Amino acid sequence: MEAMAVSTSVSPADEFDRNVPRICGVCGDKATGFHFNAMTCEGCKGFFRRSMKRKAMFTCPFSGSCTIPKDNRRHCQACRLKRCVEIGMMKEFILTDAEVQRKKDLILKRKEEESQREAQREALQPRLTEEQSRVITLLLEAHRKTYDDSYSDFQQFRPPVRLGPVTRSVTRASSLHSVQNLSSEDSSDSFNPPSDPMDSKLLNFSSLLMSQSSSSSDSSLTSQSISMLPHLADLVSYSIQKVIGFAKMVPGFKELTADDQIALLKSSAIEIIMLRSNQSFNLDDMSWTCGSQDFKYQVKDVEQAGHTMELLEPLVKFQVGLKKLCLHEEEHVLLMAICLLSPDRPAVQDRARIEAFQDRISDVLQAYIRARHPGGRLLYAKMIQKLADLRSLNEEHSKQYRSISFQPEHSMQLTPLVLEVFGNEVS
Ligand SMILES: [Zn+2]
Numbered sequence: 001m002e003a004m005a006v007s008t009s010v011s012p013a014d015e016f017d018r019n020v021p022r023i024c025g026v027c028g029d030k031a032t033g034f035h036f037n038a039m040t041c042e043g044c045k046g047f048f049r050r051s052m053k054r055k056a057m058f059t060c061p062f063s064g065s066c067t068i069p070k071d072n073r074r075h076c077q078a079c080r081l082k083r084c085v086e087i088g089m090m091k092e093f094i095l096t097d098a099e100v101q102r103k104k105d106l107i108l109k110r111k112e113e114e115s116q117r118e119a120q121r122e123a124l125q126p127r128l129t130e131e132q133s134r135v136i137t138l139l140l141e142a143h144r145k146t147y148d149d150s151y152s153d154f155q156q157f158r159p160p161v162r163l164g165p166v167t168r169s170v171t172r173a174s175s176l177h178s179v180q181n182l183s184s185e186d187s188s189d190s191f192n193p194p195s196d197p198m199d200s201k202l203l204n205f206s207s208l209l210m211s212q213s214s215s216s217s218d219s220s221l222t223s224q225s226i227s228m229l230p231h232l233a234d235l236v237s238y239s240i241q242k243v244i245g246f247a248k249m250v251p252g253f254k255e256l257t258a259d260d261q262i263a264l265l266k267s268s269a270i271e272i273i274m275l276r277s278n279q280s281f282n283l284d285d286m287s288w289t290c291g292s293q294d295f296k297y298q299v300k301d302v303e304q305a306g307h308t309m310e311l312l313e314p315l316v317k318f319q320v321g322l323k324k325l326c327l328h329e330e331e332h333v334l335l336m337a338i339c340l341l342s343p344d345r346p347a348v349q350d351r352a353r354i355e356a357f358q359d360r361i362s363d364v365l366q367a368y369i370r371a372r373h374p375g376g377r378l379l380y381a382k383m384i385q386k387l388a389d390l391r392s393l394n395e396e397h398s399k400q401y402r403s404i405s406f407q408p409e410h411s412m413q414l415t416p417l418v419l420e421v422f423g424n425e426v427s
């Protein structure tokens, strides 16, 4: 008995051992597994249990050796029960009512614990609220409406003029390129600002600024090193318009006073342009690739617009670092919105309000990373660091912009919008 009891503690894996025929040892029907220590069908299992519980005593009306066929197993209860015992079924394996109850309770308890753990996992599983999802949808829409990744509008800019490698000696060496410079200046007058018109309420351009570009100055002083300036000035001008379009769709922005909207745009425009340009930045050749070869911008091209490595080196580093974060588009647009809604910009009035808007977007970004960016544990911190990097890039850009715009022959290449947003040093 003891030995059998041990052998009956069958694990489910053993039960489904392929060597055991899955046939009821009592009646030959299809067996459902080991019941009370023997392979039987459900019918014989129930019969054995009922018989044991009732302590039934059967007597065979025949010779005591009836066969038990599956379709007539009720024929003789005595011989059926005898057969049960013969194949090893034991009443010790039948649970008492109390044991059955205890087992049921245990199963129920396990189920409850499991569903509790499931609920806990659910609760811990970070998810975005409807409001947060709505903010993301709005920002994605705003970005897609204002960022055309076919870059087809670039055709409308004054054309890029690329000269040989820029060195100071070349810059001084010849006047050969002055013709080219003149021709690119000529075309500047024919440049039509891309359609999407500026909100005239937002930024009032004085006609004074407009007239400035026609009051031509000494173009003979124009150095070759700025051959790319007309094209890139148009590109930046175009980008500013797009950034304004984006800003107007950023939740909260339009609720600010016009003065605060202008203050935020003036100080963040270049940072947002640097951010959004990351979409075209190519790690393979460290260029901004905006469609065709003409619109593929390398560091040397930006140098030919009057900028120096003091800006360009950290700018490229920034682009590489940002690219390597592999941001989702959602994160990319949230970062631009956070950048725009920085309360600590000069000339801002309602800091508390802007901060509240920025906090809301930051919360959305953090929630998004938790819910949707596996392995993004440090991503938020890295993204915020990028905003700090942008501040120093902004500062260096302002410095270089001032020295470019201080020269009338350079500043005349800029567009009224650029002059308005970045400042006009020439008066
Ligand atoms: Zn059976």
Ligand SMILES: [Zn+2]
Pocket: 060, 061, 062, 063, 064, 065, 066, 076, 078, 079, 080
């Ligand atoms: Zn019988």
